[in-house]
Amino acid sequence: MSICPKNKHSKARRDSHRASWKMGEMNLVKCSKCGALTLPHRVCKACGSYNKREIVSVD
Numbered sequence: 001m002s003i004c005p006k007n008k009h010s011k012a013r014r015d016s017h018r019a020s021w022k023m024g025e026m027n028l029v030k031c032s033k034c035g036a037l038t039l040p041h042r043v044c045k046a047c048g049s050y051n052k053r054e055i056v057s058v059d
Contacts, residue, residue, distance in 0.1 A: 028037040036046035043049070048056035 027040060029040045030036070031038050031044040031047065031049065032052050033049045034044060034047040036044060038044045038046075043055050046058070048054055048058040
């Protein structure tokens with residue numbers, strides 16, 4: 001069962017609520033090995049390292 005609303009919300013009220021729901025900025029950190037900007041807790045695309053260890057060989 002879902003909640004049954006008592007009154008109808010106007011289109012302006014509905015749309016203003018939806019307008020505040022949006023994506024934020026991505027958090028980028030510097031790679032500890034090469035200094036390139038990467039997403040945290042992921043392998044660096046520039047050098048292929050994670051936590052100062054080479055995980056993937058990059059050509």
